[in-house]
Amino acid sequence: MTLVIIRTAIIYVALLIIMRLMGKRQIGEMQPFELVITLLIAELACIPMADASIPLLYGIISVVTIYVLHEIVTLLDLKVKPLKSLISGKPSLVINKNGIDDYQLKKNNLDVSDLIESLRSAGYFSLDSIDYALYESNGTFSALPKQNYEETQTSLPLVIVDNGKYDAKNLQIAGLGVDFFDNLLKKEGVKKLKKVLVLTADGMGKIYLQVKGEKFRTLNVSYPGGKTW
């Protein structure tokens, strides 16, 4: 029984650490320690239930151990401020007035396309339509839009360059060649493609460009042949 208690505690702590290390991608609307409980409880209850060679008491002891650990972690989370950020994590500000914070994205095992997906789920289609965006500690996404942000969302922006690489599929949808964007980047003083964190283009000719370590810029361009989508 002591073994069961110790083993359960080890698995709980190990899973909690792993969940925290995995970043906000792996959790959805639950604090990491709540997700760990959800993952463990069902399994712990099931094994003695399905395997008649294991005493039922082992399952009960594991579940009670999890309960005790959960209560302790919840208390620490509520009452000890420094431990709160260690256990549950902190919100990550991924978009600020300068644009996307690449460091925060990487820290949470996310990339620009994940961020754009979250933005779209929240109803924002253009990166320049919001002032601030953050991933809460429970993995949910919050954004503060700019005033009159709806006016900036006139056409669906396509991600043309994501983290230094062209998106071939989106280039095809846009009907524009790599040369067009290479020239545009040259004009903007960007020498190497890999320095581009993100470049989006919408059907009205609005370009959102952010070079790594720099503030974002928006440009209005005319597409060859006046293409729109």
Add this chain to the structure above:
Amino acid sequence: MVKSLTAIAIATAMLLGLALFEWFYVADQFADFGEEVQTLYDKAESGTANAEDARAVQTSWETRKSRLHIWIPHNDVNKLDDYLAEAVRLIGEREYPLALAKLEILLHLAECIPGTYRPHVENIF
């Protein structure tokens, strides 16, 4: 807060209490069983053991077994059960050398099994 602390204290006390009980109870049960098997072993070694002696040990084990099933995995209990049944039959047939081999295994298991539930590093991992 008070409710949480009370719940934690009660649950922890219950877990520790059960763990301690299991520790001593399982050790005691196997120590007693080991003594009974040792007596039977000595008798078998001297060629004086009979079917009644063996069945007495088996009956005593049956009572222990029903309680041990709550505390330890049933496979361990069944393993002892099988060796004891074989030893009982062999003693009944006065096949002492073969019975001694089975009783030796039982003595070894009675000594080792409680240790496999102790919080030693090798058991934890």
